[in-house]
Amino acid sequence: MDTGEQRTRRRNVRERETSARGISPNLALDQLVARRQAAGESIVHLGFGESRLPVFPPLADRLAAGADRNAYGPVAGDHGVRAAVAGYFARRRLPTEAAQVLLAPGSKPLLLALQLVHPGDVLLPSPCWVTYGPQAKLAGKHAFGVPIPEECGGVPDPAALRDTIRVARGLGHDPRIVVLTSPDNPTGTYAPAHLVREICAVAEEEDLLLVSDEIYRDILHDPDAEFLSPAEVVPDRTIVVTGLSKSLALGGWRIGAARFPTTPAGERMRDDVASVASEVWSTLAGPMQSVAEYAFSEPPEIRDRLRDDARLHGTVAKAVYDIVIAAGALCRPPTGGFYVYPDFEPLRGELAGQGVTDGDSLQSRLIDHLGIAVLAGVHFGDDPKALRFRAATSMLYGRTRDEQRAAQRAMDPLSLPHVADALAGIEQGLTKLTG
Ligand SMILES: Cc1ncc(COP(=O)(O)O)c(C=O)c1O
Known part of the structure; x- marks a missing residue:
């Protein structure tokens, strides 16, 4: 029996449209942000899935x-x-x-x-x-x-x-x-x-x-x-x-x-x-x-490093999660890795007023007008119309090695000025986006 529901499902099962040409969107966005930052633009970079932390010195010793x-x-x-x-x-x-x-x-x-x-x-x-x-x-x-x-x-x-x-x-x-x-x-x-x-x-x-x-x-x-x-x-x-x-x-x-x-x-x-x-x-x-x-x-020092860094990743991901939730988005609470994936569907009406109607326009609005770089859900195979993006929170530990080391060492990394400023930038950007 072919019910209406089954027909709808069949329509929804579509081959993923994907291009194997061009540079991966993740890497392309990172290069774009680097160019704009070099030109003096202030951007909170949440667009690249990299753990921005220094090399653990014993690893460099092994390499040498x-x-x-x-x-x-x-x-x-x-x-x-x-x-x-x-x-x-x-x-x-x-x-x-x-x-x-x-x-x-x-x-x-x-x-x-x-x-x-x-x-x-x-x-x-x-x-x-x-x-x-x-x-x-x-x-x-x-x-x-x-x-x-x-x-x-x-x-x-x-x-x-x-x-x-x-x-x-x-x-x-x-x-x-x-x-x-x-x-x-x-x-x-x-x-x-x-x-x-x-x-x-x-x-x-x-x-x-x-x-x-x-x-x-x-x-x-x-x-x-x-x-x-x-x-x-x-x-x-x-x-x-x-x-x-x-x-x-x-x-x-x-x-x-x-x-x-x-x-x-x-x-x-x-x-x-x-x-x-x-x-x-x-x-x-x-x-x-x-x-x-x-x-x-x-060895023990590697285990300690893994444990401490996992705590840092969790703390900062949770802080960004709190910000997107306060802005009115839906989001799964982060439990591993260093990403959050908010969904601004509840704010579709408000966003439409700013010309934001899909993932790509959301990504563009955020980087071009609000100084926040993220990667829209469509690049992860999500529905192009969805108002979702990925924020890579591991980019917030600092732009210099000293800042990143300070984030690793801090009992409360969120209170470090460079981390707090970046979080405030996200909060302000999202307030402007939704308000
Ligand atoms: C889920 C996942 N798998 C694999 C990789 C790539 O890892 P590698 O650097 O080992 O090629 C990434 C990097 O972003 C990733 O997010």
């Missing part, structure tokens, strides 16, 4: 000590670094052998390689990180956005996931991969265990591969938060991808890692990704392997 490592070495990484990553996963209830691990220059190339080697189309939470859609396109796949549930982002709503699979198959497509992100970019939330289990059940029923992007896993705002990886529930069909770009603010050093299942299919996938690696990036740079081996071993 590794400078002599100029041989190519094994594609997947040396045994030492793979064993360190295996230990990292084992401490997170994921028993792992070094042979299951593959290192790469960032998690981005690993995520693309996975899409290149695994057949079938891709299901993405909507909204989701800007890169998954264009990567699917580069891999010649169709990508389908699936709405996220009320309580968090980074995972598709389980019922909507089932529907989308059915409709996509009905249209002749072959969805076989789901990408999950927890904690999530853009919503700054992590998925509760019951939702992870539900998604895993759908994956079992529908024979799907789960790619679990856990690059923000060590940035849970509540140190006692119960995080469940899908790899704990359905280990044979989950690849976990992680890296040091976010938790240790090493985006420019490009260190990523993937953990593959121990099944024959998992081993085949690892070998196929290694084959792509051997033709594209060869291996993770030797000095970076020294850094990664040290960081993934998690």
